[in-house]
Amino acid sequence: MPQIALPTNKSVLAALLRADFITQWRNRRSMILILLIPVIILLSWAPLVPVFGGAFVLSNSITIGLTAIGLMGYSNSIARDRDKGIFQRLRVAPLQPWSIMASRLAVQLAMILTLTATVFIAGARFAQIVLPVNGYLLGFLMAFIGGTVYLGLGQAIVGLIKNVETVNAVTRLVYFVFIMVGMFAEMGKLGESMGNIVRWSPYGTVKNLLATAMEPGNWNRQTTEELLVTVGYAVLFSGLGIRWFRWSPAR
Amino acid sequence: MDEPTLSLNPEREPGTLDRPGAVLAVRNLSISYGKFQAVANVSFEVKPGEIFGLLGPNGAGKTSTLSAIEGLLSWQEGEITVGGFNSHQFPRYARASLGVQLQSTNFQPELTVREILRLYAGIHGLNLSGEDITRLLREIKLEDAAKKRFGQLSGGQQQRVSLVIATLHDPKLVLLDEPTTGLDPQSRRQLWERMEAIRVSHRSILLTTHSMEEAEAVCDRIAIIDHGCIIATGAPEALVLLHRNDPEVIAVSRKGKITLEDVFIGLTGRTIRNE
Numbered sequence: 001m002p003q004i005a006l007p008t009n010k011s012v013l014a015a016l017l018r019a020d021f022i023t024q025w026r027n028r029r030s031m032i033l034i035l036l037i038p039v040i041i042l043l044s045w046a047p048l049v050p051v052f053g054g055a056f057v058l059s060n061s062i063t064i065g066l067t068a069i070g071l072m073g074y075s076n077s078i079a080r081d082r083d084k085g086i087f088q089r090l091r092v093a094p095l096q097p098w099s100i101m102a103s104r105l106a107v108q109l110a111m112i113l114t115l116t117a118t119v120f121i122a123g124a125r126f127a128q129i130v131l132p133v134n135g136y137l138l139g140f141l142m143a144f145i146g147g148t149v150y151l152g153l154g155q156a157i158v159g160l161i162k163n164v165e166t167v168n169a170v171t172r173l174v175y176f177v178f179i180m181v182g183m184f185a186e187m188g189k190l191g192e193s194m195g196n197i198v199r200w201s202p203y204g205t206v207k208n209l210l211a212t213a214m215e216p217g218n219w220n221r222q223t224t225e226e227l228l229v230t231v232g233y234a235v236l237f238s239g240l241g242i243r244w245f246r247w248s249p250a251r
Numbered sequence: 252m253d254e255p256t257l258s259l260n261p262e263r264e265p266g267t268l269d270r271p272g273a274v275l276a277v278r279n280l281s282i283s284y285g286k287f288q289a290v291a292n293v294s295f296e297v298k299p300g301e302i303f304g305l306l307g308p309n310g311a312g313k314t315s316t317l318s319a320i321e322g323l324l325s326w327q328e329g330e331i332t333v334g335g336f337n338s339h340q341f342p343r344y345a346r347a348s349l350g351v352q353l354q355s356t357n358f359q360p361e362l363t364v365r366e367i368l369r370l371y372a373g374i375h376g377l378n379l380s381g382e383d384i385t386r387l388l389r390e391i392k393l394e395d396a397a398k399k400r401f402g403q404l405s406g407g408q409q410q411r412v413s414l415v416i417a418t419l420h421d422p423k424l425v426l427l428d429e430p431t432t433g434l435d436p437q438s439r440r441q442l443w444e445r446m447e448a449i450r451v452s453h454r455s456i457l458l459t460t461h462s463m464e465e466a467e468a469v470c471d472r473i474a475i476i477d478h479g480c481i482i483a484t485g486a487p488e489a490l491v492l493l494h495r496n497d498p499e500v501i502a503v504s505r506k507g508k509i510t511l512e513d514v515f516i517g518l519t520g521r522t523i524r525n526e
Binding site for chain 1: 321322323334336343344346347348349351353355357358359360361362366367369370371372373374375376
């Protein structure tokens, strides 16, 4: 009589989370870089706080960090592990496949939390940007929502492109285009029509949503529309990412 | 938990084996990629305590067959049962009955050997203490490597770690996909001894290899697969006896003695295959 006990989801998730957090920690150089760039941008933009406001500067920095987490950190680690057969090795064990991705995403959510906290602390410490308590809380919430847009976009890129080097190159390119076009358009340097496109792009909606969340008194109908568009982007990219994703780079 | 425990009795429940003797039963398996048929109507069984070799040239259908058994790809026709569990109906139970050593390095290179063992113990629902891990590593003569990252180990050491992880949860069937590729003779012999130890503990092994010497040395039975079909099955020595007078086999033999490799090449042809 074959008798066999399956592992519990709790046991599986605990093991995966421990391994994934260790892996993230051992890659702390790239983690520090992901956190450092938004802080450097925050510091360099500190003199603009009187002109654009603290929420503008903070939201820009956090958006750039979120883009880096989704496009550089998450997508590249998924592409590498797929290429090395790490996912296939896990999948031959008696676990639910969703638990592999749930653990990976939990690590990224922790990264989003760390990034947002780091930018808030750096903003208060070095640029004297202090928000109301509900501004911080809503800021964290919107950072999570905005982060899912870029995690979804990263997932879609990894789903569409099988080659690890190509994923690396494409995500860097998209990251660079996002931050350069986004920042300059936000400052009105690329003209009105480009400004409008960027405003409703994944960069613009996330950035504006974050900025308003940090000053909850300014929340209006447009912010609600930006929230809906942001959620729409997250659903669209994640949906495509899940649909296109293959656990193995082979056929 | 997906399903309750299943039983193997004459009034069998769905998902149990037809023939209680087999640890693995593959029946009429067919796998296609678009119009290309990689595996066509393949059937074989692996019995308890048996080392069964699946041999074939590149692109013959070995990897597709193994991937289907591992649950990594879906197949169009046929049935696979592992440890008594139908792979379609009870995939997690089937995978829990299986230990797998894949062909390539496939553990996070940032993790140490100890951390990888902990990870896979957790995934199989095992609670390994530090002493348990040390004992396991001592058995494979890697106790000093516990804190080494997997990427820092030699090929032979990586294979030993991979094998110990494949057998961590005491599976009924262990799948070894070309485990000795790239190993030096000492490491290869050591791996053969470990395979023998697995057999002695009444577990079964399904082995793929390109080494006919290895197949002759360790396999109780082998199946030769080519163009997606099994073209011969039997004990290595029995296959040699059966085919020693085939003109194709005699034509490829060297030094006047028919070997398993001669039979293999005689049956599958001299043409070099690409993947």
